[in-house]
Amino acid sequence: MKIEIKDLSQIYGKDFKALDKVNLTIEPGMFGLLGPNGAGKSTLMRILVTLLKPTHGDVWVNGEKLSENRKEVRSYLGYLPQDFRFFSKLKTWEFLDYAAALAGMRKKKERLAAVDDLLEQVGLFDVRNRFANKLSGGMKRRLGIAQALIGDPRIIVVDEPTTGLDPEERIRFRNILSNLSQREVIIVLSTHIVGDISSTCRQMALLNSGQVHFHGSPEDFINQAQGHVYKTSVSFDEMKTISEAYPVITSIPGTGGYEVEFVADQINGRQATVIDPNLEHAYVYFMEFIANQKFEYQ
Numbered sequence: 001m002k003i004e005i006k007d008l009s010q011i012y013g014k015d016f017k018a019l020d021k022v023n024l025t026i027e028p029g030m031f032g033l034l035g036p037n038g039a040g041k042s043t044l045m046r047i048l049v050t051l052l053k054p055t056h057g058d059v060w061v062n063g064e065k066l067s068e069n070r071k072e073v074r075s076y077l078g079y080l081p082q083d084f085r086f087f088s089k090l091k092t093w094e095f096l097d098y099a100a101a102l103a104g105m106r107k108k109k110e111r112l113a114a115v116d117d118l119l120e121q122v123g124l125f126d127v128r129n130r131f132a133n134k135l136s137g138g139m140k141r142r143l144g145i146a147q148a149l150i151g152d153p154r155i156i157v158v159d160e161p162t163t164g165l166d167p168e169e170r171i172r173f174r175n176i177l178s179n180l181s182q183r184e185v186i187i188v189l190s191t192h193i194v195g196d197i198s199s200t201c202r203q204m205a206l207l208n209s210g211q212v213h214f215h216g217s218p219e220d221f222i223n224q225a226q227g228h229v230y231k232t233s234v235s236f237d238e239m240k241t242i243s244e245a246y247p248v249i250t251s252i253p254g255t256g257g258y259e260v261e262f263v264a265d266q267i268n269g270r271q272a273t274v275i276d277p278n279l280e281h282a283y284v285y286f287m288e289f290i291a292n293q294k295f296e297y298q
Contacts, residue, residue, distance in 0.1 A: 001062050001154050001186055002027050003048070008057035010043050010210075018043040019054070020210040026188060030181040032201035032218070033190040034283065040210040041190040042082060045159045048188065049079045061155070075104070078153035082160040084144040088133035092124055095132050096146055103151035118146045122176060138169030145176060155186045162196055174199045198279035206286065213291045218279055225277035225285040231261050232272035242270075247288050249281055265289050 003026040010019040018040045035041050046052040048059060050070045059066040061073045086095050096115045105111040119125040122142040127135065132143060141161060148156055158177070162170040170193075178200045181187050189196060197204050198218055206214040206221070214221055229249075234242050235257040242248065246262040261275070263285040277285070 001184070002060075003155070003186060003188075004060040005044075006057055006060070008044070008047065008059065009055050010040070010047065010052070011055040017210045019047075021057070022207075022210075022212055024205055024212060024215060026186055026203070028184050028186050029203065030177060030187045030189060030201045032197035032204035033188060033207060034194065034197050034204055035192060035207035036287070037192055039192075039207045041192075041207055042159055043210075044207070045079075045081075045157055045188070045190050048155075049077055049157050050074055076154040078148035078151070078156040080141075080144045080148040080156075080158040080161055082163070084140070086132045086140075086143065086147075088131065090132055091129050092132050092135065092143060093119065093128040095143065096150065099147040100150045105151060114150065118149055121149075122146045123172070136169075138165050138172070141165060141169070141173060142176070145173070149180070153185070155188070156180065157188045157190075159190045160192070161189065162191065162193055170195070194280045194283050206283075206291070208287070208291050214286065221286070222277050222279055222282045224290065225263065225282040227274060228265060228285050228289070229261065229263050229275050229277040229281045230267060230272035231259070231275045232270065234258050234260055247284050249284055263288065 005022055005024040008019055008022040009017060011017050022044065033041050033044065043052065047054050050066065050073060053067065064073060066073055087098070090098065093115055096118060097111060100111045100114055105114060116125065119128050122145060124139060124142055124146065127139065132140070135143060145158065145161070148158065162173050165173065174196060177187060177189065181200065189201065191197065201218060203216070204218055204221065205212050239251065239258050239260070242260060242262065246264045249261045249263065252259040261281070263281055
């Protein structure tokens with residue numbers, strides 16, 4: 001199973017390019033699509049799940065051209081959209097049973113067994129009789145991933161799945177996706193939350209202004225920021241100066257000022273210690289110092 005995206009563009013109106021000649025290859029495992037809001041991530045997700053036809057280019061799924069085999073490709077897709085919705089008058093198990101029927105599961109006994117199994121997997125079995133609209137925000141997202149998994153899809157697309165979740169639910173959700181990635185399936189995770197990528201994905205791409213600016217492993221992405229992440233102590237009065245001069249990642253207040261981590265191409269006369277970057281450091285460094293340069297030179 002493989003997804004190949006070739007010269008994909010999506011143009012709205014006369015000249016707004018939501019996607020601009022996107023080329024990506026996505027293989028089994030967890031693939032992270034990272035980028036700021038408005039980068040074109042949701043547009044790409046909607047094309048992948050056949051909800052939107054691109055202006056130019058195409059997608060090949062398992063060797064099949066998406067534009068010519070939409071029905072067949074849909075049969076092995078699972079999708080959790082950013083604005084996941086459900087029928088408020090259905091109980092949790094009833095909604096998932098309805099989703100199973102839509103996925104083509106006709107035998108009621110097998111369908112109900114699959115529903116119970118999925119509710120167990122996502123930690124919702126104990127609330128299976130609760131109306132879906134009475135679930136917490138985190139539970140609703142878990143119900144969303146359950147409906148995306150019904151019918152054992154070979155490709156699972158999730159769009160901004162942890163937005164608005166508290167840290168505990170975010171970790172739970174990541175663990176669910178991580179366990180799924182052990183199977184021979186493709187999971188495409190679109191997010192602007194860096195931690196979602198660093199915790200789960202073996203491969204990633206960074207999308208910015210509709211263009212792919214990086215495609216590779218999170219480790220390779222992080223390595224680009226080596227030597228450009230610094231830690232220093234500043235007084236309360238100096239904090240404004242350093243935040244205006246450099247992109248500050250963290251600032252921890254203390255008795256005499258702040259412990260600050262920031263990124264920079266170079267520092268001018270300031271005493272600071274170089275530290276190893278993480279993905280958040282690398283993302284900020286890339287967006288501030290590399291992505292815009294690449295965009296200018298294309």
